[in-house]
Amino acid sequence: MAASLCAFTALSTGFSVAYAEDTYRPECFSPAPDNAKVIRYEKRDGPYKIAFVNGFAGNDWRVTAIQGAKAWAARPENKAKLAEFTVVSVGNDSAAQIAAIDNFIAAGYDGISFIAVNPTAFKAVIKRAAQAGTVLVPFDNVLDTDEIVQVNENQFELGKMKAQAVVDGIRQAKGKVEGSVLEVSGLPGNATDRDNHDGMRSVLDKEPGLKVVQVVGNWDAGTVQKVTADAIATNGQFDGVMVQEGSIGALNAMKNANHPVVPFGGDAGNGTRRLLAEGKYPGVTAAQAPVMSSVSLEAIVSLLEGNALPQKVFLPIPSKDNAELKEGTDFFPKLPDTFYTTTGYPNCFPVFTPDELLGQSPDNT
Numbered sequence: 425m426a427a428s429l430c431a432f433t434a435l436s437t438g439f440s441v442a443y444a445e446d447t448y449r450p451e452c453f454s455p456a457p458d459n460a461k462v463i464r465y466e467k468r469d470g471p472y473k474i475a476f477v478n479g480f481a482g483n484d485w486r487v488t489a490i491q492g493a494k495a496w497a498a499r500p501e502n503k504a505k506l507a508e509f510t511v512v513s514v515g516n517d518s519a520a521q522i523a524a525i526d527n528f529i530a531a532g533y534d535g536i537s538f539i540a541v542n543p544t545a546f547k548a549v550i551k552r553a554a555q556a557g558t559v560l561v562p563f564d565n566v567l568d569t570d571e572i573v574q575v576n577e578n579q580f581e582l583g584k585m586k587a588q589a590v591v592d593g594i595r596q597a598k599g600k601v602e603g604s605v606l607e608v609s610g611l612p613g614n615a616t617d618r619d620n621h622d623g624m625r626s627v628l629d630k631e632p633g634l635k636v637v638q639v640v641g642n643w644d645a646g647t648v649q650k651v652t653a654d655a656i657a658t659n660g661q662f663d664g665v666m667v668q669e670g671s672i673g674a675l676n677a678m679k680n681a682n683h684p685v686v687p688f689g690g691d692a693g694n695g696t697r698r699l700l701a702e703g704k705y706p707g708v709t710a711a712q713a714p715v716m717s718s719v720s721l722e723a724i725v726s727l728l729e730g731n732a733l734p735q736k737v738f739l740p741i742p743s744k745d746n747a748e749l750k751e752g753t754d755f756f757p758k759l760p761d762t763f764y765t766t767t768g769y770p771n772c773f774p775v776f777t778p779d780e781l782l783g784q785s786p787d788n789t
Contacts, residue, residue, distance in 0.1 A: 446462055447731075447732050447733055448733055449731075451771050452722070452769070452771050452772035452773075453575075453723060453726070453733050453737045453772075454737060454738055454739070454740075455734035455737065455738070456578070456734070456736040456737065456738040457738075458736070459734045459735060459736040459737075460570065460735070460736075461570055461734070461735035461736075462732045462733070462734060463572065463727070463732065463734075463735050464730065464731070464732040464733075465728065465730065466730065467728070467729060467730025468534070468557075468730075470505045470506075470728070470729075471504070471505055471506055471507040472506060472507060472535060472724075472725065472728055473506075473507050473508040473509075473531075473532065473533045473534050473535075474506060474508070474509055474510075474533065474534060474535045474536070474537070474721060474724055475509070475511070475512070475528045475533050475536045475537070476490070476493045476509075476510070476511045476512075476536075476537045476717065476720075476721070477512055477514065477521060477524045477525050477528070477536060477537070477538040478511065478512065478513040478514070478538070478539055479513065479514055479515065479516060479518075479521050479538075479539055479540070479541040479565075480513075480515065480516050480539075480541070480611065480643075481515070482644055483642075483643050483644045483645065483669065483670060484645065484693060484762040484763075484764060485643060485669055485691075485693075485712070485714045485764060486513075486539075487762070487786040488714035488715065488763075488764040488781060489539070489714035489715070489716075489717040490717070490784070491781045491784040491785075491786060492714055492715030492716075492717045492718045492767075492768075492776060492781060493511060493537070493717040493718055493721060494509075494511065494784035494789070495715075495718065495776050495780045495781055495783075495784050496715075496718035496721050496722070497509040497721070498780075498784070502721075502722075502725070505725055508533075509789075510533075510789060511789050512524055512788045513786075513788060514541075516541055516611070517541065518541040518542040521538065521540070521541045522545065522546070522549055525538060525560075526549065526552065528558070529552055529553055529556045529558045530556075534557075534558065534559065534724075534728055535558065535559040535560070535561065535721075535724035535725070535727070536553070536558060537562070537563065537717065537724060538560070538562050538563075539562065539563060539564045539565050540562050540565045540614075540615070541565070541613075541614075542613060542614075543565060543566065543568045543614065544567075546562075546567050547569070550567075550569060550571050550572060554571075559572075559724050559728060560572045561573050561574065561575060561720045561721075561724050561727070562574050562575075562720070563575040563716050563717060563719070563720040564576060564616055564712065564716060564717075565614045565615050565616045566615055567615075570735050570736070571735075572735070573723055573727060573733050573734070573735055573736075573737065574735070574736055574737065575716055575719050575720045575723055575737045575739065576716070576736075576737070576738060576739070577712055577716070577739050577740070577741050578741065579615070579616050579620050579623065579712070580619045580620075580622055580626070581623060581741060582619075582620055582623060582712060582741055583619065583620035583621060583622065583623025583624040583625075583626075583666075583668070584623035584624065584626055584627055585623075585689070585708060585741065586623075586624060586666045586667075586689025586707075586708060587623065587626075587627035587666055587689060588627050589687065589689045589706075589707045589708035589745075590605060590664035590665070590666055590687040590688070590689045590707055591628070591631060591634075591664070591687075592687070593664060593706040594634075594663050594686075594687055596706070597663075597686075597687070597706075598663075600633065601631045601633050601634060602633035602634065602663075603633070603634065603662075603663030603664075604634070604635040604636070604637060604659060604660075604662050604663055605628065605634055605635070605636055605637070605662055605663055605664040605665065605666065606637050606638075606639070606652065606655055606659075606662045606664070606665045606666070607621070607624055607628075607636055607637070607638045608638075608639055608640075608641040608651065608665070608666065608667040608668065608670070608674055609638060609639070609640050609641060609668055610640075610642065610643045610668040610669055611642050611643050612640060616668075616712065617643075617668065620668045621638075621668075624666055637662070639651040639652070639654070641667065641668065641669070641670050641673070641674075642670075643668060643669035643670055644673075645670040645671075645672050645693075646670075646673060647670065647673070648667060648669075648670035648671070648672075648674050648677075649670075649673030649674065649676050650673075650677075652665075652673065652677035652678065653677040653680065653681065656677065656678070656681045661683055661684060661686075662683075662686060663687075664686050664687040664688070665678070665686060665688050665690075666689040666690075667690045667691065668691070669691050669712070670691070671688070671690030671693060671696040671709075672693055672695040672696045672699065672761060674688075674690070675688075675699045675700070675703075676699075679699075685703050685704060685705050685706075686705070687705070688700060688705040688706070688707040688746065689707050689708050689710070690709050691711060691712070692709045692710070692711035692713075692742060692744075692764060692765045692766045693761065693762070693763070693764055693765065694755050694756055694759055694760065694761050694762070694763040694764065694765050695760075695761025695762065696709065696761075697709055697749050697754050697755035697765055698751075698757060698761070700746045700749060701749040701750075701751070701754075701755060704747075705746050706746060706747065707746045708743055708744065708745055708746060709743065709744055709749070710741055710742070710743040711741065711743065711764075711765075711766040712741075713739070713742050713764075713766040713767075713768070713769065714764050714766075715764075715766070715768050715769070715775075715776060715781075716739055716769070718768070718773075718776075719737075719739060719769055719772050722772060722773065723737065739769055739772075740769070759778055759782075763778065767781060
């Protein structure tokens with residue numbers, strides 16, 4: 425049965441308590457400050473057929489996103505609502521991702537979660553999904569549309585947070601902000617990379633004494649290590665470093681080059697946090713938590729059950745001052761460096777244990 429979509433314009437573009445009360449579980453599905461719509465579908469009976477169509481699968485973040493989705497589906501309270509749950513990764517080909525989503529729509533799937541390879545390529549897919557009654561909920565690399573519910577963190581603020589910590593660290597060390605900083609960006613063409621970069625530059629561009637060197641790390645630790653090593657060899661030592669994802673690669677490159685400890689804004693990978701704590705790097709780790717994949721699935725089920733959600737959901741940004749990182753709480757020496765330490769959003773459901781996540785494979789199912 426096709427879902428009927430109703431979009432309601434909010435009383436204002438900012439968050440308000442009255443508006444939050446009009447949506448389901450606002451403690452989890454919080455509207456972004458600029459959210460302007462509430463979206464609701466016609467209720468349908470379960471159990472549901474749901475798919476997660478991932479794109480790029482070549483880094484630790486994506487592995488944990490897949491494991492988080494599978495761990496969510498394996499919990500008894502969620503498993504009882506699922507007739508089928510399928511995960512596929514299609515690489516960095518937007519056409520391949522669209523084809524995979526179309527296949528699931530044609531197969532009668534009730535809902536599809538995905539990380540968009542290209543934020544501008546899904547207009548026709550959204551139309552086909554609406555016609556078929558398939559609920560789409562992208563997360564992380566979201567789309568440039570307001571027609572469907574999307575789950576994310578504030579990517580601009582995430583980048584800004586890292587850059588501000590680095591600038592503050594430089595000011596504290598030197599008494600003024602000057603020198604050169606390294607910005608390691610992500611996978612070009614993605615909304616997340618764009619917004620993280622813009623957030624960083626909103627801080628850095630206000631500091632005329634700073635020279636910014638930008639390199640592309642593709643959110644991959646191996647690539648980040650290489651481009652960081654090359655940047656150090658070409659430009660010499662930096663006064664601060666910011667990495668979108670794959671920070672352990674930058675830290676290893678700095679170690680190999682005998683680079684001094686400088687303010688560092690990075691991700692929340694287990695190895696990253698361990699090295700930052702051991703090296704006493706000032707700065708911050710701020711996470712785009714990969715298990716937002718599970719929140720996207722939770723949103724799909726909520727919508728299929730007839731609940732209203734904000735069109736644009738912003739989850740809180742998990743972050744920690746590097747000076748406050750603690751072994752056994754923020755990083756775990758006995759777990760792989762590839763383990764991602766932010767394992768859930770407690771405002772939505774109980775966070776995943778390491779065993780829950782590591783017990784799931786990142787393979788297609």
